[in-house]
Amino acid sequence: MGFTTARMTLIYHTPLTREDLRAQNVPDSWPFGIADRVHYGDLDTNSHVNNAVYLKWFENIRVQYFQAWDILKFQAGEPRVVLKSLAVEYHKEMFMNEDYVVAARTASFRNTSFRQEYAVYSGDLxxxxxxxxxxxQPDAPEKMALPDALKQRFIQVDGATAG
Incomplete structure (x- = not known):
């Protein structure tokens, strides 16, 4: 399933190309995104998307981002990534059947952690x-240094900065 714009049909739940993202008014600084549509179960009693649903959308794209960029395969013996904190800012309501793109990027990184940013676009932000x-660490609660190759990927693809 997907939605059609003047230029293309988007496929839901599949990483979009940069061209697809630009066609949906997602700025060039966002290298990764997926499309979907607001479902009835996403709504609250005010008939707009429930605030907690955005957290689920962010989790979904985070997992797809990890898999698409080969950061994490969710297999035994691999490093573990854990969510330390999460913040959300609501700019404009969303309603039933609105098509949207949720985008992700890594904005910065330190020795053992990184900061991701997310955005939801439906024509506008x-x-x-x-x-x-x-x-x-894979089997221990101790922090693990980010591999240099991962840091380079964050820099080259996402435009991330150290620090």
């Missing part, structure tokens, strides 16, 4: 968020 994610 609706919601933004950010999360701090920590990398842990």
């Amino acid at each position: 609706r919601v933004t968020g950010q999360a701090v994610i920590v990398m842990l």
Whole structure:
């Protein structure tokens, strides 16, 4: 399933190309995004998207981002990534059957953690968020240094900065 614009048909739940993202008014600084549509179960008693649903959308894109960029395969023996904090800012309501794109990028990183940013676009910006994610040893609660290759990927693809 997807939705059609003047230029294209988007496929839901699949990473979009940069061209697809630009066609949906997602700025070029966002390298990764997926499309979907607001469902009835996403609504609250005011008939707009429930605030907590955006957290689910951010979690979904975070997992797809990790898998698409080969950061985490969710297999035994791999480093673990855990969510340390999450913040959300609501800009404009969303309603039933609105098509949207949720986008993700890594904005900055430190030795053992990185800060991701999220945005929801439906013609215009609706919601933004950010999360701090920590990398842990595969079988222990100790923090683990981010691999240099991952840091380089954050810099080259997402435009992330150290610090």
